[in-house]
Amino acid sequence: MNINNGADDAGNGSGVTPADDTRAPGSISDMNGGEKSPAVENVASRSGSGPSGAASAVKEDFGENGKPKFDIGLSNFFNLKTGEVNVKSLDPCEIDDYLRGIYFLCGRLRELFSNSKKYSFQVPLEDAFDTKADFGMFLDKLLFFFDALKCKFAMQSKGINPTSLSIDPTESGFPHLTDLWNLKNDIAQAESQLAAIPPVSEIVSKAVDSMFQGEFPVREQLLYARQKYFSFLKGKDFVSDFGFERPVLLGGNDSEKLVKLNFYGFDELLNIFHFYSTLVTLSKASFDYISPTLPGGENYFATIRTYYKKDLFQLANCLDSVDPKIHPKVIIKHTIGPYYSKKTINEQPIQNLLDMQSGDDPFVFKFKISGTLSVKTLKENSLVKKFVNSLFGYANSQEVFAEKFVYDYMLVPFKVKQYLKSVDETGKPCKVFGLLDGGDIIE
Secondary structure (H helix, E strand, O other), rough: OOOOHHHHHHHHHOOOOOOOOOOOOOOOOOOOOOOEEOOOHHHHOOOOOOOOHHHHHHHHHEHHHHHOOOOHHHOOHHHHOOOOOOEOOOHHHHHHHHHHHHHHHHHHHHHHOOOOOOOEEEOOOOOOOHHHHHHHHHHHHHHHHHHOOOOOOHOOHHOOOOOOEEOOOOOOEEEEEHHHHHHHHHHHHHHHHHHHOOOOHHHHHHHHHHHHHHHHHHHHHHHHHHHHHHHHHHOOOOOOEEEEEEEEEEEEEEEEEEEEEEEEEEEEEOOEEEEEEEEEEHHHHHHHHHHHOOOOHHHHHHHHHOOOOOOOOHHHHHHHHOOOOOEEEEEEEEEEEEEEEOOOOOOOOHHHHHOOOOOOOOOOHHHHHHHHEEEEEEOOOOHHHHHHHHHHHHOOOOEEOOOEEEEEEEEEEEEEEEHHHOOOOOEEEEEEEEEEEOOOEEO
């Protein structure tokens, strides 16, 4: 199947219209020290705001011949610098096809969750705790992230960014953590960058003047692209390396409340996103402890951030012990990916599935839903132990969690679905959805 077909319509649930002509220089993280540092010095920090600052910024960014000047550091070469094998820097000519493909498939995943009945798709425990809408909103943010990468890298062949888009070719096939950090930094700097760039009218006027002089306006073209890119980012809500939503009160009584918590995180070891929906019970007086902006909530979410990448059973027991008044009852985890293609390093079973596909863009896209739930609450009966526990801040009850459940899913071309039927490439049970050339999903 050719994933170019229907790509422009993928993920329309996000309400985003891609702006393919908006790009900007990126920033890069020091992977050794873990600190985020710009790869290219910010225009605003060099020059300040205002017309004079913009002019000096332009002068620094472009040489006498009008071509962009960028200091390209060794961070371009992650494989050489850190010894990592799970980083691949894409050639400029590869970026557009890669982003079109992953955007299309995540858009199809959004469609699957939005119209689950149409495709006989049922999320585990959805009769008691339906997470489809929450996960769908997260997918909207993820699609917006890919839109931003399109805006940033579409002019990469002209050298507008000091580093190319990097992906994890061994574990996930998704963009590397570095590009997520870069985008986070760009969003934070969008306002100051826009203040340092000349207005569009001035850029267009100078471009016209250059053309009348028989020169191609490269300098103005790149300035315009940068201006459009930061305008696209300004004030937008994109995915980050970790995020959460406001707790939602679902019900309760005088003694306890039932609250829904949604959060997500990026696993930097696998370069893959996990989205979590949880149900917790808490005493009536302790709602502040799961409000991220309040002191108690900061501690609770700091614990989540520390443990969300661990095993679900370990995460559940950890959250059960953070505060004696808060007890998780259900945790459902959505994992997006891996995304296998010609740009990834594939094991032979996956490679066999790619080889049987015709066209220029073979793919195998996976996602997973797993979870655990409390099956019993053990309560302390001894009055003495209850007093001691209350005195030292320990819980008088403990949740007993069932073994986690795991459901695997695949999105593949219809031809591959016919071959796999209801198993994955290794013969393990798996729900397989086929995609027709136009993007229609076949259950």
